[in-house]
Amino acid sequence: MVILTQLNYLEGKMIIKPLEKPLTIKKLEALLIRIDKNHPKRPQIEQDLAKRMAGYKGEQSMEYHLSFLDERKYYILHALRLQSSSNYCFQMDVLLLTSKYFLIIEIKNIIGQVTFENHFAQFIRTLNGIEEGFYNPLDQVKKQKLRLDSFIESQKMKRPPIKSLVCFTNPQTIIRSDSRVKASQSVMHAHNLFSKLEELNQQFDSSMFTEKELLKISRKLLKQHCEEVVNILKRYDIDRNEIINGVQCPGCSNIPMNRQSGSWFCAKCNLKSKDAHIATLEDYRLLFGPNITHLELKEFLGLATNSTTSKMIYSLGLTHCGSRYRRTYKLK
Structure with a gap:
């Protein structure tokens, strides 16, 4: 559990929970240092690390776009992980708190062309002529919204409108969807974030929280953050005597x-x-x-x-x- 000890002002922004290298990445890096170069599990570990590093680099690049936000209006929490009422933990890449609404941002760092397909609710990446299926981020943020709303209710807090966005941080990513998927309002490139927030601010007229209340909520959320516990040796079935x-x-x-x-x-x-x-x-x-x-x-x-x-x-x-x-x- 993380306890708030100070508020971090990064480039003028109110960073309640700063972005840090994920613990699982650190564990994977340590594991690769400590197993033999020819270990049979090494290719899988390297592949898993590469995927996680891509996500982390996407979150790092997102910080640039967040730096344009007014620190008086936005409180930022990176990689906030909460436990829902059903004891299921869920994590949000970025949670923005404002006096009018809360915003969940799911960050994707994917190259190539991505397509949102409605019939089977698929998310498909095409790169060099090869199609690959991924977990649909629209479904992902939908579940995050439900869990965050349930969590807020369980904490007996005022329930603000909760919005969600899927942001692609690579500007060269081509985003497509079939005609039945209404993705344009909740899927975008990260460089369009500022314009989207202006649109949301106009959508909601009245404030639900004072600055003091928002700070109190920020502290409460941070206190409830639960770090993911990963036994990295057990995950890959690696014995202690295999560690160098x-x-x-x-x-x-x-x-x-x-x-x-x-x-x-x-x-x-x-x-x-x-x-x-x-x-x-x-x-x-x-x-x-x-x-x-x-x-x-x-x-x-x-x-x-x-x-x-x-x-x-x-x-x-x-x-x-x-x-x-x-x-x-x-x-x-």
Whole structure:
């Protein structure tokens, strides 16, 4: 759960929840570092990472278009994930809060031609003459609207009109639909967002919320944000003994580095580093969680002795729990 500690003004905009690299992407990146180059699951992991990175880059490019908004009128929450009354979690790429309405924005970063087809409610991408089906984003935002409305009702908040948009961030994407799909009002290129918001602002005359109320709602939504918990090893059925131990060289990415006189030394590129172990322990945290024992830290960093390991733990200032012989440390 995320608790609001400060409001972030990014390029003059009220960013209630800023855009961050998704945790699942970080876990996939750590996993690729720690499995063999010829691992049979590697192609699937690389493909999944590429898809998620495309989505993340689309969200990054969306920030440019959001930067034109008036900070007095729009509160912005990126990647807000809420739990509905039916215990089903749903995530919105962007949620804009205004005094008149709330707006869900689903971001798509897809190249080629996309077609919304009504008969089978299909969303089809055509690229280099090859057709590929995707989950229909219009159906996706429709469900998000229903779940957000239900969530707001469960929190006993005033229920504003909820609108939704599907925005394509690649300006070269060609958008088509058959004559029976009314997509023009809710599907657009991201560079048309500002014009669409002007249209929505004219559509709704009266305000439902004061600025103070909107800020209170923003805080409440942020407190209810629930991070997705993904056991990345379980997802790909990868065993612990398949994970490569050792400190990775920040220069050439070689594993392992050697510990010499209080520093890490890479035999491949001759790089010397005082803190290369920090990134390696972050890999451990992403793959196995924040708790680590003395022995696990020793083996994962490739330290030679227990005394060196104890000195490392002391230098990291790790908090611990448990008795002396069953002590567990928490990675920051």
